[in-house]
Amino acid sequence: MTDAAVAPASQMPRPQSFFGQLWGQFRRHTGGVVGLIVFIFIVLAVYIGPLIHTIDPNKINIRDKNQGPSLAHPFGTDNLGHDLFAQVLAGGQISLAVGITAMLISLFVGTLVGVLAGYFRRIDGPLMRLTDLFLALPILPLLLVITMLFRDPLRAAFGPETGIFILIVTVIGITSWMHTARIVRGDVLTVKSQEFILAAKSSGMREYRVILKHILPNVLSSIMVSATLGIASAIITESALSFLGLGFPSDFPTWGRLLYDGVSFLQLTPSRVIWPGLAISLTVLSVNYIGDGIRDALDPRSLKR
Numbered sequence: 001m002t003d004a005a006v007a008p009a010s011q012m013p014r015p016q017s018f019f020g021q022l023w024g025q026f027r028r029h030t031g032g033v034v035g036l037i038v039f040i041f042i043v044l045a046v047y048i049g050p051l052i053h054t055i056d057p058n059k060i061n062i063r064d065k066n067q068g069p070s071l072a073h074p075f076g077t078d079n080l081g082h083d084l085f086a087q088v089l090a091g092g093q094i095s096l097a098v099g100i101t102a103m104l105i106s107l108f109v110g111t112l113v114g115v116l117a118g119y120f121r122r123i124d125g126p127l128m129r130l131t132d133l134f135l136a137l138p139i140l141p142l143l144l145v146i147t148m149l150f151r152d153p154l155r156a157a158f159g160p161e162t163g164i165f166i167l168i169v170t171v172i173g174i175t176s177w178m179h180t181a182r183i184v185r186g187d188v189l190t191v192k193s194q195e196f197i198l199a200a201k202s203s204g205m206r207e208y209r210v211i212l213k214h215i216l217p218n219v220l221s222s223i224m225v226s227a228t229l230g231i232a233s234a235i236i237t238e239s240a241l242s243f244l245g246l247g248f249p250s251d252f253p254t255w256g257r258l259l260y261d262g263v264s265f266l267q268l269t270p271s272r273v274i275w276p277g278l279a280i281s282l283t284v285l286s287v288n289y290i291g292d293g294i295r296d297a298l299d300p301r302s303l304k305r
Contacts, residue, residue: 109173
């Protein structure tokens with residue numbers, strides 16, 4: 001074989017990895033890229049911002065109450081002199097932590113139920129009827145009842161902040177897994193009928209290894225999309241609970257709690273509602289656009305596996 005015949009083969013580009021192809025398709029989605037930039041900016045702002053803007057969010061300064069935006073207080077102050085910019089940054093840390101943690105709980109339960117229901121025929125019916133039962137429940141009243149019942153015992157056991165955090169992320173996680181379970185189950189039913197699954201079973205591979213090595217990697221796309229949408233849903237749910245006064249205490253601000261505290265002063269200082277509301281809207285919108293970008297990037301018509 002001549003060198004001329006070998007050279008083109010050696011210069012052939014290496015095949016991209018799965019995540020390399022995913023990123024290549026994702027960056028073509030303008031909305032997804034913009035959403036990713038905005039979300040990264042928000043995360044950096046809420047975690048790095050307090051290192052630059054060092055005002056204590058719970059510091060009371062009556063002399064500076066109800067002020068408008070200024071260099072010292074970029075978002076103004078509330079009726080007790082709290083710096084709103086510092087409170088929005090501190091509230092963002094809690095809201096994002098709640099959203100990500102609740103999403104992980106929801107994703108774990110939904111993926112577990114979906115995989116088991118789709119792979120094992122004998123428990124498909126009971127698990128899907130359980131999923132339908134949870135879908136039929138009125139979620140917001142259920143959240144309110146559970147919060148009222150377990151708020152005080154968890155506060156006494158773990159402290160006011162940690163107890164409420166555990167309660168809220170657990171409640172949101174166990175009431176938002178149903179859609180993930182149904183989507184994953186459908187994908188598992190499709191993958192289970194493929195020939196490579198039959199070959200794996202014929203080789204004597206145990207069931208749990210088939211699930212871990214062949215089923216889960218092939219339903220990863222649905223799980224990733226559910227993860228992005230789950231963060232947005234959890235942030236909105238936490239904000240709703242805090243807005244109703246059943247979330248974190250007033251000295252432990254979240255974006256929803258800031259909205260709740262600012263409603264009474266809406267006509268006097270409307271910025272108390274505008275800034276946390278804008279932070280919630282931008283975060284949820286950016287996460288939704290990221291989910292749209294990932295979904296389009298994982299479309300088999302655009303990403304050839």
